[in-house]
Amino acid sequence: xxxxxxxxxxxxxxxxxxxxxxxxxxxxxxxxxxxxxxxxxxxxxxxxxxxxxxxxxxxxxxxxxxxxxxxxxxxxxxxxxxxxxxxxxxxxxxxxxxxxxxxxxxxxxxxxxxxxxxxxxxxxxxxxxxxxxxxxxxxxxxxxxxxxxxxxxxxxxxxxxxxxxxxxxxxxxxxxxxxxxxxxxxxxxxxxxxxxxxxxxxxxxxxxxxxxxxxxxxxxxxxxxxxxxxxxxxxxxxxxxxxxxxxxxxxxxxxxx
Numbered sequence: 006x007x008x009x010x011x012x013x014x015x016x017x018x019x020x021x022x023x024x025x026x027x028x029x030x031x032x033x034x035x036x037x038x039x040x041x042x043x044x045x046x047x048x049x050x051x052x053x054x055x056x057x058x059x060x061x062x063x064x065x066x067x068x069x070x071x072x073x074x075x076x077x078x079x080x081x082x083x084x085x086x087x088x089x090x091x092x093x094x095x096x097x098x099x100x101x102x103x104x105x106x107x108x109x110x111x112x113x114x115x116x117x118x119x120x121x122x123x124x125x126x127x128x129x130x131x132x133x134x135x136x137x138x139x140x141x142x143x144x145x146x147x148x149x150x151x152x153x154x155x156x157x158x159x160x161x162x163x164x165x166x167x168x169x170x171x172x173x174x175x176x177x178x179x180x181x182x183x184x185x186x187x188x189x190x191x192x193x194x195x196x197x198x199x200x201x202x203x204x205x206x207x208x209x210x211x212x213x214x215x216x217x218x219x220x221x222x223x224x225x226x227x228x229x230x231x232x233x234x235x236x237x238x239x240x241x242x243x244x245x246x247x248x249x250x251x252x253x254x255x256x257x258x259x260x261x262x
Contacts, residue, residue: 007035008230013082015039015075017066017122018092020047022191023141026218027089027225032058034226039078039085041066042092066092066118072125085129087229090119090140090163095193097152108155115159116166123170123181136179137229140167141221144187144244164240171238180237182228187244189216209253211246213261 014031018024020042028040028051037058042048045063052061060078064071079085093115096107119140130136145153146160163183170181188194188207195202195215203215224243227233242248253259 007033008226008232009087010035012036012086012229013039013079013084014087014089014229015041015079015085015122015126016089016091017041017075017118018141019051020044021051022193023186023189023218023221024089024091025051026222027091028055028059030219030222030226031087031229034230036087037082039075039082041075066090066122067113069121069125072121076125076129079126080129084133085126086133086136088122088126088136088138089225089229090122090138092118093141093143093159093193095153095156098154099152100154103154108158111155112159112162115156116162119163120166123166127174127179130174130179131177134178136174136177137233138167138170138174138179138181139225139228140181140183141225142167142183142185142240144185144242144247146183147185147240147242147248167240168238175237180228180233182233182236182239182241184221184224184228185240185242185244185248186221187216187242187247189218189221191218207245207247208261209251210244211249211252213252214245216243216245 016028019028019040028038032055039060041062048061052059062075062078140163142163143160145157146164149157167181167183221243
């Protein structure tokens with residue numbers, strides 16, 4: 006049996022990149038998936054690839070009414086055992102140059118979308134007295150960088166919301182954890198699809214390369230599965246050791262082989 010055999014999951018941002026990889030991995034592990042995104046054509050392509058195990062729902066995670074449609078689709082399959090809040094956007098701008106509209110556009114998708122998703126699935130999970138919520142934060146939810154005021158704000162918020170959810174929902178058999186990817190080889194993480202961007206920015210971290218979507222998907226599967234039955238409120242970094250610190254070439258042990 007697969008590690009997610011018999012489970013029903015909602016995965017947002019599943020039209021491409023990390024979300025699509027998570028959906029593929031979930032189905033390979035025996036789950037049925039409700040895949041959601043605003044990118045309708047690409048989402049339908051992913052759903053066709055996954056076959057009968059997938060139901061596509063084109064919806065905006067920032068709209069509470071549209072979440073009702075995603076949950077309804079999960080109930081048609083029998084319930085909702087897993088929620089993966091993966092949908093996200095990024096905007097690069099200094100604090101001084103960030104308009105309120107630009108800031109709120111990121112917050113609406115990343116932060117509000119995560120909140121609405123959790124709120125939408127709680128009644129179904131409470132009824133079942135079980136469930137796993139996996140919120141995709143970021144390395145920028147543990148630290149930050151210049152130019153990421155909106156994105157980092159949203160990813161730090163996800164980190165806090167996840168802990169609140171773990172405390173409130175634990176008595177009902179529902180776990181909530183956050184995943185913190187580092188640089189991942191997606192359209193968002195490597196928009197130019199440049200081999201240079203896959204290596205140069207990461208040379209000083211413990212594992213000196215960009216991460217791949219399947220490496221994040223593997224971590225999400227673990228937290229979603231019963232193997233993580235006593236893990237809640239945790240932060241799992243999938244960042245090649247980025248948050249551990251940087252390799253300094255001038256110090257002992259700082260040279261690459």
